[in-house]
């Protein structure tokens with residue numbers, strides 16, 4: 001198995017011996033506690049409101065059994081159990097969970113909501129409250145919530161037996177790999193290069209990138225073309241990715257993350273780069289609730305005078321200028337308004353005529369913009385965005401496999417199979433992702449080359465065994481080829497991952 005390298009250098013434990021006070025204080029922050037094996041850490045879920053009834057008649061029941069958290073699911077007469085192996089989220093608002101099956105991680109349909117102390121459907125189920133047992137945990141999710149993520153190359157959700165080396169954000173998530181620093185501090189010779197990153201000492205763009213790598217989700221993030229090492233603290237986030245945000249008539253309603261909101265504040269715009277996350281937050285410490293008004297007031301008064309605002313004398317500046325909204329779900333959005341306005345801005349619903357634009361500081365090429373439109377078009381099934389993407393991506397060079405694969409997917413959706421197949425063919429030899437392999441299999445099948453299709457689908461299922469399109473195709477081909485037993489075992493294997501799959505169950509019945 002091939003593991004992609006995690007970002008861990010020395011590991012956080014090593015830092016404790018010399019930076020004990022920081023390590024102790026940091027260990028109690030939500031960032032330090034943002035993921036781990038379920039049952040570890042300080043937070044404890046309650047199990048008094050642990051039954052979820054779905055509108056379609058199904059149910060989910062969570063329980064603690066021998067120190068292990070698991071849930072029972074039921075839909076009609078189908079039922080089963082899953083364990084909640086890992087948690088994501090410290091639990092300020094709530095927590096989501098992941099289940100490991102044969103090295104692949106899936107998002108649980110149930111999440112825990114801290115304020116009401118109850119279990120309910122996870123974010124993303126608002127529009128379709130049907131149990132989905134095979135929602136993949138993509139590496140991006142863990143990269144923002146854990147440290148030293150160990151993905152298995154070529155898969156979308158395959159991880160090492162330990163999916164991450166450290167739960168939560170480790171020291172090196174903000175300071176970069178620390179092995180060289182530790183070596184030097186223990187008396188080793190200095191190599192001349194800066195041994196450790198101190199975010200506060202970086203130039204503005206590099207400094208802001210440290211927090212933005214996780215706090216600037218934007219509407220969609222696209223990895224730049226070509227080979228680059230990926231973001232590392234000390235560098236510029238914009239060297240490895242382009243973050244796109246939504247722009248439209250009513251821009252305010254679309255601004256979600258903390259970094260995006262802050263960038264719109266007069267404080268950030270008019271302080272010549274002085275204002276940043278670290279002006280108000282100490283990354284190593286959570287300010288106790290009762291101390292917050294005084295804590296933030298002091299920060300404001302570093303740049304403002306009390307007399308600048310009639311209400312300022314003795315008042316809690318953030319109560320009026322950075323109000324907090326209530327969190328209904330654990331959707332990713334700022335609760336505290338970071339656009340620091342004179343008046344509170346109402347959150348409206350999203351207008352329809354939205355366009356994507358690169359966040360300031362992130363120049364995006366046509367290719368990047370095309371990929372961004374394609375991503376949201378495919379996700380939201382939006383034809384207008386799909387057409388924009390098509391226009392932009394047709395000009396992309398042939399060896400750009402990420403862009404080519406997305407272009408093929410768009411052609412596929414529009415029924416333009418010939419164009420799609422030509423691209424799958426080309427991309428397959430360079431960057432065989434599970435989706436590309438499955439689609440190429442379908443192309444070969446359409447040409448009558450069933451043996452080749454079968455081989456392709458089998459290899460795709462090794463990389464993504466929960467992918468049902470490939471599995472159903474394979475079973476049909478095996479059955480038509482006269483091997484009913486092989487077809488049955490292919491389908492039964494799929495039930496391991498998704499015992500609620502109506503399509504697999506239907507096909508099994510049809511075969512029998």
Ligand code: HEC
Nearest residue numbers: 010011014015018171172175178181182185186196197198
């Ligand atoms: C053997 C002791 C030792 C260990 C282990 C150690 N440090 Fe340090 N560190 C120091 C000392 C001493 C300084 C202050 C001297 C300096 O700034 O050069 C320092 C300074 C720093 C600074 C400030 C640098 C600056 O330019 O302002 C950071 C950040 C830091 N350490 C992070 C870490 C992290 C993260 C780890 C774990 C990966 C770690 N240290 C492990 C001894 C250590």
Ligand code: HEC
Nearest residue numbers: 030031034089090144145169173210211214277281283286
């Ligand atoms: C590797 C990803 C990552 C990086 C880098 C990162 N954060 Fe976070 N941050 C998170 C996650 C995830 C949470 C949510 C933690 C939770 O509640 O589970 C969070 C939460 C926070 C919170 C809320 C905690 C609280 O006490 O309410 C603050 C404030 C914060 N981050 C500030 C920063 C600042 C400042 C920086 C840069 C110096 C930074 N973060 C860098 C991922 C990151």
Ligand code: HEC
Nearest residue numbers: 088089090091092093094095096140141144214330332333
């Ligand atoms: C771009 C980085 C990023 C990605 C990707 C990401 N998160 Fe988060 N997550 C955050 C940050 C930052 C917060 C803190 C609140 C905020 O800023 O929205 C957070 C908050 C949360 C919370 C609430 C934590 C609490 O203490 O209440 C949960 C639960 C959560 N994320 C789960 C997930 C899951 C599950 C995934 C993947 C499917 C995911 N996140 C993907 C950065 C990220």
Ligand code: HEC
Nearest residue numbers: 012015019022023026031169170171173174199200278283
């Ligand atoms: C979320 C980002 C983040 C994480 C995680 C983080 N730090 Fe820091 N650290 C910072 C920032 C930002 C500064 C600069 C603070 C300032 O001077 O304003 C800093 C400064 C430091 C310094 C030098 C200045 C000082 O305060 O003494 C040391 C040493 C340090 N960190 C060690 C650690 C260690 C050890 C850990 C892990 C236990 C850690 N940090 C985790 C963001 C982080």
Ligand code: HEC
Nearest residue numbers: 266267270271274275279296299300303317321340341342
């Ligand atoms: C690093 C310096 C800095 C910090 C810290 C800072 N501000 Fe500002 N702020 C500015 C500058 C510069 C302006 C623009 C000039 C002005 O209006 O004073 C500004 C403008 C404002 C405005 C006017 C907004 C508008 O739309 O015209 C408000 C309100 C405000 N700040 C509130 C706050 C509050 C509340 C805090 C603390 C939570 C704060 N600021 C922290 C620098 C800062």
Ligand code: HEC
Nearest residue numbers: 211215258259262276277279280292296318322334335336
């Ligand atoms: C002018 C001061 C100020 C600056 C600058 C600032 N914040 Fe905040 N932030 C706050 C206040 C005030 C809160 C609310 C604290 C509380 O929970 O009472 C907050 C809360 C948060 C939270 C907790 C979730 C929420 O929305 O309540 C996160 C995460 C966060 N900030 C991230 C950031 C990041 C990332 C940056 C830099 C892009 C940043 N903040 C810059 C003042 C600031």
Ligand code: HEC
Nearest residue numbers: 297300301304306308309311312315316317319320321342
């Ligand atoms: C009770 C609510 C409230 C509190 C508390 C409050 N403000 Fe304000 N502040 C306002 C309002 C409302 C305005 C807009 C007044 C206007 O437009 O004439 C304002 C305006 C401002 C401005 C812009 C002034 C200008 O002429 O553009 C700044 C800067 C500011 N406040 C800073 C602060 C600081 C710093 C604190 C805390 C020390 C604070 N405010 C506390 C309500 C408040």
